[in-house]
Amino acid sequence: MEVDYIDEILKGKLVCPEPEGDGKPLSVPTKSVVIEDTLDGMEADLVSDLGFGEKLAVVYDLNTKEALGGRVERALDSIAKVVSVELPGRPHADMETAEKLAKETESADALIAVGSGTINDLCKFTSACVKKPYAVFGTAPSMNGYTSVNASITVNGLKKSLPACAAMGVFLDLTVLAAAPRRMILSGLGDSLCSSTARADWLLSHLLFSSKYRSEPFLILDRDEKILLEEPEALMAGDLSVMRHLARTLVLSGFGMTICEGSYPASQGEHLIGHYVEMLGSQERPESFHGEQIGVTTLTMARLQEMLLQQEKLHVVPSTRGKNDLIDHFGPDLGIACWEEFSKKRLTSGAAEKLNEKLEREWDSIRERISKVKVSYFTLLDVLRRAGAPTTPEDLHWPKSLYYDAVRYAREIRNRYTFLDLAADGGVFEKPDFLERNLKCAAGSALKMKSLEQFPLRKLREVEYVLADIDDTLTKDGYLPATAYTALERLKAAGLKVVLITGRSAGWCDHIARMWPVDGVVGENGALYFHMRKFERDGEKHEKLMKRFFEKNEEERKRKRDSLGKIWKQIRDEVPRAKLASDQDYRVADLGVDFCEDVFPPLEEAEINRIISIFEEHGALAKLSSIHVNGWFGEQDKLKMTRILFKEVFEENLEEIRDRVIFVGDSPNDAPMFEFFPSAVGVANVRNWGDRLECEPVWITTKESSDGFGELAEALLAAKGHIPKTTL
Numbered sequence: 001m002e003v004d005y006i007d008e009i010l011k012g013k014l015v016c017p018e019p020e021g022d023g024k025p026l027s028v029p030t031k032s033v034v035i036e037d038t039l040d041g042m043e044a045d046l047v048s049d050l051g052f053g054e055k056l057a058v059v060y061d062l063n064t065k066e067a068l069g070g071r072v073e074r075a076l077d078s079i080a081k082v083v084s085v086e087l088p089g090r091p092h093a094d095m096e097t098a099e100k101l102a103k104e105t106e107s108a109d110a111l112i113a114v115g116s117g118t119i120n121d122l123c124k125f126t127s128a129c130v131k132k133p134y135a136v137f138g139t140a141p142s143m144n145g146y147t148s149v150n151a152s153i154t155v156n157g158l159k160k161s162l163p164a165c166a167a168m169g170v171f172l173d174l175t176v177l178a179a180a181p182r183r184m185i186l187s188g189l190g191d192s193l194c195s196s197t198a199r200a201d202w203l204l205s206h207l208l209f210s211s212k213y214r215s216e217p218f219l220i221l222d223r224d225e226k227i228l229l230e231e232p233e234a235l236m237a238g239d240l241s242v243m244r245h246l247a248r249t250l251v252l253s254g255f256g257m258t259i260c261e262g263s264y265p266a267s268q269g270e271h272l273i274g275h276y277v278e279m280l281g282s283q284e285r286p287e288s289f290h291g292e293q294i295g296v297t298t299l300t301m302a303r304l305q306e307m308l309l310q311q312e313k314l315h316v317v318p319s320t321r322g323k324n325d326l327i328d329h330f331g332p333d334l335g336i337a338c339w340e341e342f343s344k345k346r347l348t349s350g351a352a353e354k355l356n357e358k359l360e361r362e363w364d365s366i367r368e369r370i371s372k373v374k375v376s377y378f379t380l381l382d383v384l385r386r387a388g389a390p391t392t393p394e395d396l397h398w399p400k401s402l403y404y405d406a407v408r409y410a411r412e413i414r415n416r417y418t419f420l421d422l423a424a425d426g427g428v429f430e431k432p433d434f435l436e437r438n439l440k441c442a443a444g445s446a447l448k449m450k451s452l453e454q455f456p457l458r459k460l461r462e463v464e465y466v467l468a469d470i471d472d473t474l475t476k477d478g479y480l481p482a483t484a485y486t487a488l489e490r491l492k493a494a495g496l497k498v499v500l501i502t503g504r505s506a507g508w509c510d511h512i513a514r515m516w517p518v519d520g521v522v523g524e525n526g527a528l529y530f531h532m533r534k535f536e537r538d539g540e541k542h543e544k545l546m547k548r549f550f551e552k553n554e555e556e557r558k559r560k561r562d563s564l565g566k567i568w569k570q571i572r573d574e575v576p577r578a579k580l581a582s583d584q585d586y587r588v589a590d591l592g593v594d595f596c597e598d599v600f601p602p603l604e605e606a607e608i609n610r611i612i613s614i615f616e617e618h619g620a621l622a623k624l625s626s627i628h629v630n631g632w633f634g635e636q637d638k639l640k641m642t643r644i645l646f647k648e649v650f651e652e653n654l655e656e657i658r659d660r661v662i663f664v665g666d667s668p669n670d671a672p673m674f675e676f677f678p679s680a681v682g683v684a685n686v687r688n689w690g691d692r693l694e695c696e697p698v699w700i701t702t703k704e705s706s707d708g709f710g711e712l713a714e715a716l717l718a719a720k721g722h723i724p725k726t727t728l
């Protein structure tokens with residue numbers, strides 16, 4: 001049987017399984033954690049096992065009294081003298097309320113909290129102040145503070161994390177938790193998801209500055225967290241077995257913080273962004289729960305971390321932010337408090353030099369290590385979407401400009417070095433439009449095309465075939481970056497079938513089909529496909545290039561080529577700056593006219609239009625790619641040839657399996673493919689075509705050309721459970 005981490009920790013039996021652990025069992029002050037479908041009838045026994053004494057103060061507010069407080073109070077009546085403390089209205093976890101609570105519970109031997117965030121914080125803080133034990137009956141799975149030893153208390157208007165008592169007993173009735181307001185459940189989910197980004201941040205700080213780091217808090221979460229990532233719908237539908245995993249995650253996350261003597265494993269950059277907005281945002285906007293906010297900020301951190309991990313080189317510069325800048329930014333009191341924190345990690349020129357040496361030597365191994373432990377942005381986004389949780393700052397009614405400031409400056413409020421610091425020190429935020437382009441406050445909202453991030457994960461998982469255009473989809477500035485080639489390789493290695501669809505010549509296709517990691521290539525806009533056929537003869541494996549032409553008759557192909565020759569003469573006369581495509585000698589079926597590959601400056605729109613009409617006057621078809629006008633005689637097009645390829649190579653009817661195929665392209669000649677495939681994707685540069693695009697793809701990537709292709713590949717691989725590779 002699998003060991004139960006909660007039980008093992010309570011018994012003091014769990015030793016860190018990692019080699020770097022110190023061999024000592026993990027220990028926490030909590031004595032008892034009971035999580036059951038229902039605790040109805042068990043309340044008195046649970047509390048009397050703790051040996052709290054004869055007089056118990058039961059603390060609740062109006063809502064939690066209704067949810068569970070009344071029941072707990074009645075049950076405890078049989079074992080102790082109960083002092084009932086109902087906090088009026090909507091209580092706040094602040095110093096004044098805590099002082100009042102201490103007075104009202106003065107005669108009691110112990111506190112029994114019935115509630116979640118606020119009530120739990122008040123009770124754990126008060127019991128630490130008055131040195132009395134406390135236990136908690138949770139009413140919502142909204143936060144991870146049941147088992148932690150800090151409480152979030154407002155002191156003179158400033159939210160602080162203060163030392164508090166750990167609950168001796170944590171009792172979670174899953175039926176009660178599942179009946180909690182929906183947004184409180186979303187909050188617990190959001191606050192749980194951040195363990196991935198917090199881990200990446202914490203590990204970064206450890207690898208860069210040798211600060212303390214422990215992996216146990218994450219190892220103990222693994223199993224429960226995995227189910228949360230898989231079953232957000234069931235959680236929200238009230239499935240108690242999934243609710244149990246959320247409850248366990250929250251308990252174990254609190255244990256993780258206790259073990260590490262600090263919130264390191266559950267609060268890093270994502271919490272800093274949230275705290276910044278809380279501190280500097282207007283109090284007017286509609287309230288949102290802590291964990292709802294953390295869900296959104298976690299997505300931002302995940303994206304930022306992935307972007308930085310993709311950088312092959314990073315170079316930091318000394319910080320130019322001084323004490324006065326912080327006072328200007330945060331105001332006098334907060335500014336000085338922030339400076340005390342920030343000045344400890346602020347990069348001086350000496351520190352920047354040292355860090356650069358480190359990055360120079362170790363960045364590759366650092367990013368590899370961090371990439372291995374983080375959950376992909378797409379997975380996190382998908383989980384929150386499926387649960388119906390907020391995913392953008394707008395969802396929380398946070399203004400965009402406030403949010404961008406939060407991402408840039410939140411690092412200044414606490415002395416923890418996170419990816420927010422690495423981004424700022426690396427000058428990433430200085431790039432024009434960086435936040436606008438990469439944080440996507442309103443992802444794709446102005447466009448008909450939907451951001452690829454919104455692609456449902458389940459549909460991505462079903463994809464078996466990837467069809468991709470080459471020019472300006474795989475290539476960038478006319479060359480094939482490793483990003484794109486690696487993406488092809490990895491897609492193929494993951495078992496996906498990859499076919500390239502291009503206007504390029506038969507000569508190119510011969511090379512591509514033979515040497516690239518693809519299953520075939522449709523070339524010359526559908527005039528042909530080439531495919532390396534594998535076969536066995538006399539027990540030996542062979543491969544042979546199979547060439548299939550749309551026009552099967554070779555004589556006929558030659559006759560059409562001659563007619564295209566006449567068309568070229570006319571184009572050359574009328575549009576003198578037009579050039580024959582450099583690969584024309586290697587073409588079998590079409591005529592490529594270059595308007596911008598080797599032609600500089602590129603032809604004017606009127607010239608391009610004239611080329612197209614000359615083709616059409618001769619009864620030929622003409623299509624515009626990003627670099628050529630291609631014309632040909634015949635019925636072929638990319639889609640028709642792709643159908644033939646699917647039938648002959650994969651023995652599949654393309655019509656029937658459309659949902660399992662993704663096409664990705666960038667230009668007007670891809671329009672028929674965009675139209676045909678319900679999951680067509682455009683790389684971001686597809687936007688440049690504006691009206692010339694007859695049909696838009698449904699989805700659009702954030703990045704352009706090869707990087708956009710890499711982004712799509714990464715999403716596909718992540719959906720299929722492959723760990724992202726940093727070079728993507």
Ligand SMILES: [Zn+2]
Nearest residue numbers: 191271290294
């Ligand atoms: Zn939190």
